[in-house]
Amino acid sequence: MRSVTGAQAGTAAGMHRSHESPELPTLRWRAALSLLKRLPQGALSRGFGRLADAPIPARMRPAVLGAFARAVGADVAEAELPLEAYPTLNRFFTRRLAAGARTWPSDPSVVASPVDGAVGQLGTVREGRLIQAKGRLYEVAQLLEDEAAAARYEGGSFITLYLSPKDYHRIHAPVGGEIREARHVPGWLLPVNAPSVAHTQDLFARNERLMCHVDGPMGRVAVVAVGAYNVGRISAAFDRAWNAPPGENAWVTNRRGLRSAARTYDPPVRVNRGDEVMTFHLGSTVVLVFEPGRVELLPSLVVDQPVRLGMSIGTAR
Template sequence: MNDQTFMKLMRLLPKSALSTVVGMATRAPLPAPVHQAAMRAFARSYNVDMAEAEHPIEHYPTFAQFFTRGLKTGLRPIDADAKSVVSPVDGRVSQVGYSDLGRCLQAKGIEYTVDELLGDAEAAKPFHGGAWTTIYLSPRDYHRIHSPLAGTITGYAYIPGEFWPVNPASVLNKQSLFCVNERLVTYLETVAGKCAVVKVGATCVSRIKAAYDDVTTHTGQPGKVHRYQEGYKVEKGGELGRFEMGSTVILLFEPGRVKWDPVLQEDAVLRLGQRIGVVP
């Protein structure tokens, strides 16, 4: 199937309803032999490294718990340098750069604005001209999202939206893909100033959960922006949330506050906790 045929099918597909149904199915308790066989088949199909999982596959009573599994303690050491920016996830770099006049690159020939991404021009203003990167999480990856720097969680924004796939065909063809899909944005104050960690939903990524508050997306609730009076302290590598299945994370920083490491190249494979940048 070529990209254009795929995109035509995606336009016709009821993506939100499908994501809801898939999400409900992943959370449904099934007889142990059934769901364990299905999880093993999934792990084989996507080459999931279960040796890294916190528990053996038999431990997880639902697909959702399997998808959001933790890792064995100490498996992803967090770079200890206070000024190093670390990868918030296991994933692959889609794009990386510095936002020229608040614009970011989605793919060759396709740009979007930070204002569109955050859904709030005022909140986006501090990030114009700053470092940004897009990291894709595949179905085989660890699906929890962590803080790239130590700091304070100052608020969040839940932005309801669509559920387009975030695979290469969509990234190359769907204008402002990350700005039309559902998003949960976590705002932090760090040694590098303001930081936004944008978690982007996708087809069959039925929900995104925050780790620091009772926030779960795609549950029928309206969009919401919340600012904390005092905020929540978070250490570098501290958990911010999790995807039910894989998707995309976009990091945003203020201009001049973060310099990307040479390792951060398009298609580079990242692991949680590895250094990807530095605070000058």
């Protein structure tokens, strides 16, 4: 099984050395992150969420949303609807793609990217740890908030995919199978950009997250959606009753008073590869973790490489 490529700065063993020094961001970024840790991230993000939900007059939507799209580099030609059809910034951000904008592999043994984004880190789960950034490791048990579930992934592959504001923000199943377990873990809402990932220990295991496990021909696959600063909402398409408030613009995460909650499904929720499973409402990062001996990530994948929804990222072993 592959771990990381030479282009990713060495072997997996080298990447997992605990004494390797992290590459720290600039002093300005470190100061900003230190300040943000002390601020009420949830409240600030909910405030930004209210702004993102503010109705935009129909005649102003092309100008306002067009300016946002140009600022972040979003391709409006791939959107399902014209700009005037999106009543708020959030509804544009969670836009669906136009028919035919993405394709999925015909080979059932292929693992497909669940999102548009870029590769963060990838490798092998060793001694229960994943790579966050150079010199920064974190525990898969903390990420999943489940020791028993984490034990199943020891020696398996993982990949982190970062979504920037320009990207399509719906998350799809990378493999087909059944969802029997899911979990929501409240937490921080720190940024997940490169400076924050390099500087903040255990960032992905501390930020708020929504996850599900897909059981199928490729074993169990953990799909972990990690929230981030500014809104921090994640909705569940595999369990729409979990979302609140009622309606299309509803979500699971970043609501006052929530505690960690696990759900089980009997009968399980069936998903095909490519089915929508979650949505980011402004955010963030997806971590995929595979059981050992089941999936080999493509040797051509490297850190910062762009990926598109449906693109092959691995194959069944």
